[in-house]
Amino acid sequence: MLLASFFILFQLFASLGWCLYVPAQNVLLLFESQVRERLLYTENRTHGLFLQMNSDGTVTxxxxxxxxxxxxxxxxxxxxxxxxxxxxxxxxxVNEQNNLRGQVEYSAKDCTFQELLLEDGYSFFLSPHNKLPLSLLEHSQRHRAPLxxxxxxxxxxxxxxxxEELDPSSHHQDLNLDSDDPEGMSSRIQSIFSPSLHSRK
Known part of the structure; x- marks a missing residue:
């Protein structure tokens, strides 16, 4: 009888699955199989950039x-x-002014974004502070090119x-929003298919 009870209990645990607690500093470790490895491409009306984090925490x-x-x-x-x-x-x-930064320590109030998927495949990443969409532009530049x-x-x-043999900072250029080609890259993004850019051609 005891053996039968043990067998039934074992079957119950097996069917429910074992739940193990794994202590970890890295918030991504527990969800390793759910991580998407991507590059985030963004653009203005004519040109595009890839979001990049530098060793000093700047986001360019x-x-x-x-x-x-x-x-x-x-x-x-x-x-x-x-x-x-x-x-x-x-x-x-992101801070309360919607300026991006990279940091070692994860903070739910600063580092968890609401992702809104758009019909054309793009996404908005909304700030946890004010629900405004993130932008690669500094807050002080956005009044000149808000979109x-x-x-x-x-x-x-x-x-x-x-x-990469080059210093990653060499791939960053200051944005000249008064230019028709602020990044000087009109011929560099031919290999990227952007639904938004290609639909305008």
Whole structure:
């Protein structure tokens, strides 16, 4: 009788599955199988950039795909996304002025974004502070181009095995919003299919 009871109990646990607690500092570790490895491509009306996190925590736009643009996107709950730089091990975070930064420590109030998927494949990432869409532009620049670089297209990672010999900061250029080609890259993004850009041609 005791043996039969034990067998029934064992079958019950097996059917429900074992729940194990795994202590971890890395918020992504527990959800490793749910992480999307992507590059986040964004654009204004004519040009595009890849979001890149630098070693000092600054967040810039790169005109080319590099290992510093490779990001891990984790959906922690429905519509809530955490973004981490694979090469830098920094979390993408935002302050109350909607300026982006990379930081070592994960903070739910600064580093968990609401992701809104659009019909054309792009996404808005909304600030946890004020629900405004994130942008690669600094807060002080947005009055000049309020609709620039605020929609992001998650692009499949194709640079994981590539070794970058150049300083990643050399791929960043200051944005000249008065120019017709602020990044000087009209011929550099031919390999990226942007539903938004291609639909305008």
């Amino acid at each position: 736009g790169s005109t080319i795909e590099t290992q510093y643009c490779v990001l891990e996107l984790l959906s922690v709950k429905s519509g809530q996304t955490v973004i981490k730089s694979k090469a830098r091990s920094l979390y993408l975070c 620039s670089y605020f929609r992001f297209l998650p692009v499949q990672n194709t640079v994981s095995g590539r070794v």
